[in-house]
Amino acid sequence: MGAKYTEEKNAQMLMSLMKQHGVRKVVASPGATNISFVVSLQRDPFFQVYSSVDERSAAYIACGLAEETGEPVALSCTQATASRNYFPGLTEAYYRKLPVLAVTSTQHAVRIGQNIQQAIDRTVQPVDTVKLSVQVPIIQSAEDAAYSNIAINRALLELRRDGGGPVHINLTTTYTKVYDTDELQQSRAILRYTPDDDFPVIPRGSRVAVYVGAHSRWDSELTASVDAFCETYGACVLCDQTSNYWGKYRVNPSLLFSQGKAIASAENIDILIHIGHTSGGSVPRRIKETWRVNLDGEARDTFGCLKNVFEMSEQRFFETYAGMGGERVSNFRDECMREVDAIMEKIPDLPFSNAWMAQQTMPLFPEESIVHMGIYNSLRTWSLFEGNSIRGYCNTGGFGIDGGVSSLLGASLGTDAPCFGVFGDLAFFYDMNALGNRHVGNNLRILIVNNGCGVEFKNHINRAYPLGEEADAYVSARGHYGHQSRDLVRHFAEDLGFEYRGVENKEEYLSVIDMLTSPEPRVRPVLVEAFVRPEDDTEALRLLYGIEESAMGNAKAAIKSALGEKGVRALKGLIR
Numbered sequence: 081m082g083a084k085y086t087e088e089k090n091a092q093m094l095m096s097l098m099k100q101h102g103v104r105k106v107v108a109s110p111g112a113t114n115i116s117f118v119v120s121l122q123r124d125p126f127f128q129v130y131s132s133v134d135e136r137s138a139a140y141i142a143c144g145l146a147e148e149t150g151e152p153v154a155l156s157c158t159q160a161t162a163s164r165n166y167f168p169g170l171t172e173a174y175y176r177k178l179p180v181l182a183v184t185s186t187q188h189a190v191r192i193g194q195n196i197q198q199a200i201d202r203t204v205q206p207v208d209t210v211k212l213s214v215q216v217p218i219i220q221s222a223e224d225a226a227y228s229n230i231a232i233n234r235a236l237l238e239l240r241r242d243g244g245g246p247v248h249i250n251l252t253t254t255y256t257k258v259y260d261t262d263e264l265q266q267s268r269a270i271l272r273y274t275p276d277d278d279f280p281v282i283p284r285g286s287r288v289a290v291y292v293g294a295h296s297r298w299d300s301e302l303t304a305s306v307d308a309f310c311e312t313y314g315a316c317v318l319c320d321q322t323s324n325y326w327g328k329y330r331v332n333p334s335l336l337f338s339q340g341k342a343i344a345s346a347e348n349i350d351i352l353i354h355i356g357h358t359s360g361g362s363v364p365r366r367i368k369e370t371w372r373v374n375l376d377g378e379a380r381d382t383f384g385c386l387k388n389v390f391e392m393s394e395q396r397f398f399e400t401y402a403g404m405g406g407e408r409v410s411n412f413r414d415e416c417m418r419e420v421d422a423i424m425e426k427i428p429d430l431p432f433s434n435a436w437m438a439q440q441t442m443p444l445f446p447e448e449s450i451v452h453m454g455i456y457n458s459l460r461t462w463s464l465f466e467g468n469s470i471r472g473y474c475n476t477g478g479f480g481i482d483g484g485v486s487s488l489l490g491a492s493l494g495t496d497a498p499c500f501g502v503f504g505d506l507a508f509f510y511d512m513n514a515l516g517n518r519h520v521g522n523n524l525r526i527l528i529v530n531n532g533c534g535v536e537f538k539n540h541i542n543r544a545y546p547l548g549e550e551a552d553a554y555v556s557a558r559g560h561y562g563h564q565s566r567d568l569v570r571h572f573a574e575d576l577g578f579e580y581r582g583v584e585n586k587e588e589y590l591s592v593i594d595m596l597t598s599p600e601p602r603v604r605p606v607l608v609e610a611f612v613r614p615e616d617d618t619e620a621l622r623l624l625y626g627i628e629e630s631a632m633g634n635a636k637a638a639i640k641s642a643l644g645e646k647g648v649r650a651l652k653g654l655i656r
Contacts, residue, residue, distance in 0.1 A: 084123045085261040086116035088254060089219040090228055093267045094183070095120060095127075097229075100269035101236040103152045103181060104128055105145060107138045111158020113198075113253050114185035118156055120259070135162045139169020142180045152179035152239045159186055160198040170209040173246040179239040180246040182210065185253050188218065202250045212238045213248040226384065233270040234379050237389075241272065241377065270379050272389045275396055280388060282401065286350040287412055288315040291363070292323035293356030293382075294476045303327045305398035312402045315353075316413035320361025320463040321453065321472035331416045334463045335624060336423045337362035342628035346416040354382060355394050358476040360459040373397045426627045432586050433612055433620035434461045434504070434529045440590070441527075442467035446599035450499040452488040454507035455481055457536045457617075458529065462502055464624060485511040485526070492524045498599060499523050505530040508569075509561045515576055524605035525596055528569065531614040533558035538618045541625065556614075564611055573607045584611045 085092055094117075098104075106129045108118045121127045130145075132138035135157050142153040157163055163184040173180040184202055191199040205213045214231040217224055235247045273279060282288060290306060303325065306317060310329040317329045336344050347364035354372045369387040372380060377391025390397050430436040434457065442465040445451055453459040453474045473491070475483050484507050492499040501524075508528045537544040537556040544551045552558035562568040566582055573580040579602065583589045589610060596608050 085120040085259060085264060086256055087258040087260055088116055088256055089225070090216050090251060091117045091120060091253070092261060092264050093219070093225070093228055094216065094232055094249065094251060095124065096264045096267040097232050097236055097269055098154065098181075099126055099264075100267075101152075101239075103154055103236065103239075105149070105151060106130070106154040106156060107132050107142050107145070109133060109135045109138050109155075109157040109162060111160075111162060111185070113159040113187065113255070114156050114183075114251075116253060116256050116259075117183070117185060117251065121156070123259075124264075135165035136168060139166045139180070139182070140172065143169055143173050143176070143178050146173070146178045146180055147176070152181055154181040154183055156183045156185070158198075159184075159200060161200065163200065163202060167206065167209055170246045170248075171206075174208050174210065177243045177245045179244045181235070181239060182246060182248045183251055184248065185251050188252055188254075189215075202248075205248055209246065210248040211241075211245040213250070215250045216252060218252050218254055226381075229268055230270075230379060230381050230386075233268075237270065237272050237379060241391075268387070270381075270386055270389060272377060272379070272391055274377075274390075275392050275400075279390075279400060279404070281404070282313060282351060286313070287348060288313045288351045288353065289349050289364070289412065289416075290315060290317045290329075290353040290355065291359075292317060292319050292325050293354070293359035294322040294474065295324050295356035297324055297471060298326075302395045302398075305395045305402065308402040309398040310413065312405060314412050316416050318361075318364070318416075320359055320459075321451065321470070322359065322361075322459070322463075322474050322476060323356060324471055326469035329413050331413060331420060332463070332466050333364070333416060333420055334362045334460075335427075335465075335627075336416075336420050337364060338464070338625050339423070339628035340626055344419050346412075346419050352383065353397075358479060360456060360474060360476055360479075361463050423627055428623050428627070430620045430623060431613075431616040432584075432589070432610075433617045434458065434531075434535075435464065435617070435620035435624060436586065437527070437529065437589060437610060438462040438465050438502075441593060441597060444593065444597040445470050445500060446498060446597070449497055449599070450491050450495065452484060452491065452499070452501045454484045454501075454503035455479055457504055457539065458502045458507070461621065481507050482510050484508075486514040488526070489514050489517060489520065489524065492521055493519055496523060498525060500597070501526045503528055504535065505532065505561065505564075506534045506557065512569075512572070515573070515578070520576070520605055522602050522605055525602075526605075526607045527596060528607065528609045529612055529617075530564055530569075530609055531612045531617050532564040533614055535614045535617045538614050540618060540622045558614075566611070569607070569609050577604055578607045579604045580607050580609070582609045582611065 108129055109132055122129050142155050146153045166182050187199050192201050214235050216228050219225050235249050238247045307327045316331045317325050319325050319330050319332055348366045349364050350368045352367045352370045354370050367383050367385050369385050370383045371388040373390045373394050379389050438461050445467050447468045449470055451470045451472050453462050459474045488501040533556040537551055544555045570580050581592045
């Protein structure tokens with residue numbers, strides 16, 4: 081037979097991944113919306129397809145077949161009420177933990193609820209019928225493909241997870257009549273490992289890095305296990321200020337990785353081990369594959385190249401791989417640090433700004449002190465600079481502007497250590513009521529960077545930047561909260577018993593920096609408000625993000641000056 085598979089890419093992807101996940105057996109029921117999927121299955125000798133007219137019976141057949149063979153069994157039915165007839169059998173599979181995959185074909189979501197024949201809503205399933213239900217759209221873009229790949233992989237992985245059980249895939253169809261695809265395009269399969277499985281081997285010569293998102297405080301055992309892993313494989317640990325890893329393989333690449341279009345060699349990573357949660361730091365741009373390690377075992381494709389998920393503790397993972405051994409071909413950490421140090425040496429003189437204050441202040445925070453940063457500009461900016469072994473936090477879970485001051489206050493109530501907070505004016509005013517709490521102690525130190533607006537939206541890398549002053553009215557919300565009033569926060573803070581200082585330039589800030597960062601106890605909590613021009617905040621980040629581009633531009637100018645126009649043209653001719 082010549083032409084084999086349907087042209088519908090979502091169905092092709094589902095079949096490709098069913099093959100890789102070992103889903104061979106299918107019980108198909110007749111219908112219209114599932115024609116292209118079923119015909120494609122029956123034309124592929126990999127699949128063993130059985131027919132059942134009654135969908136209720138089909139689901140129970142799948143239960144018996146899965147129980148007897150120990151293999152997952154798929155179901156396929158059409159749109160209308162056919163899928164409803166799966167419920168009794170799926171309920172049985174749910175309570176017996178049988179790996180039954182119900183694939184229901186559906187019309188486009190726009191037809192649901194419009195009194196169009198056979199357009200049944202399958203977005204919600206009874207809680208004890210399937211472990212997981214996913215919607216797979218028609219694939220018309222790269223984003224559609226990426227979403228569908230993760231959704232299908234999650235569903236197929238769930239068939240065997242925690243003892244197994246049924247899952248549901250709602251597969252959208254276009255009713256195509258075209259079968260012109262000779263071979264299925266290989267789709268990326270995501271695999272899950274538990275401590276009892278045989279782990280995949282890290283290939284010889286791999287450039288390996290550990291990327292730590294927001295992470296709770298590390299204990300000595302976890303640090304030791306990560307350090308042993310890095311020693312074995314020549315790996316490094318890529319961190320921002322919320323990672324809280326301070327072992328000997330720590331690398332903070334935030335400034336290096338933010339260099340416009342310039343790609344550092346440290347960004348070329350074969351295997352990235354991803355631990356922790358959401359991060360606000362810069363990420364490498366050339367990763368071949370990601371391995372996620374987390375007790376939740378979820379397939380979270382942060383970097384768009386997830387291959388393996390390890391459902392286990394981080395310590396168990398790193399100890400296991402360190403014990404497996406490996407061939408250390410290079411010291412990736414030293415390579416990364418050389419590039420990081422080189423870019424740090426090129427930092428230009430910055431205007432009075434959030435970035436300049438971060439540069440001056442980060443090295444002065446005492447070891448083991450607690451630093452909370454606001455979303456997003458403060459987190460990004462203060463992660464560009466290294467300091468002592470602080471404990472850094474930010475509300476990256478929901479990644480919103482709210483609650484930063486309250487979270488800092490909560491942290492300060494649980495320790496006698498100094499607790500520092502860095503917030504922009506909008507983030508501070510959003511949550512300033514927290515400071516009226518009667519439990520505020522003298523270990524609280526807050527820096528407000530008051531630039532009179534949401535300067536995040538004035539940043540040259542933000543999509544609102546081209547709007548210029550037009551963004552001030554509503555996007556960056558300029559002019560709220562007294563429009564950089566010199567008295568508003570001062571009165572509020574002093575009335576609540578804070579030591580308050582307002583500063584407007586570098587000299588004034590340096591005069592109060594010890595008050596802000598000293599480890600010695602203060603009589604009262606401290607609040608420093610720095611009044612900054614938004615233009616200077618934006619310019620500082622533009623200078624920092626353009627260091628490598630500036631270096632390349634200066635080099636080109638020097639060559640041009642030395643050779644002249646004719647010489648440059650001649651040089652280009654030789655290069656060609």
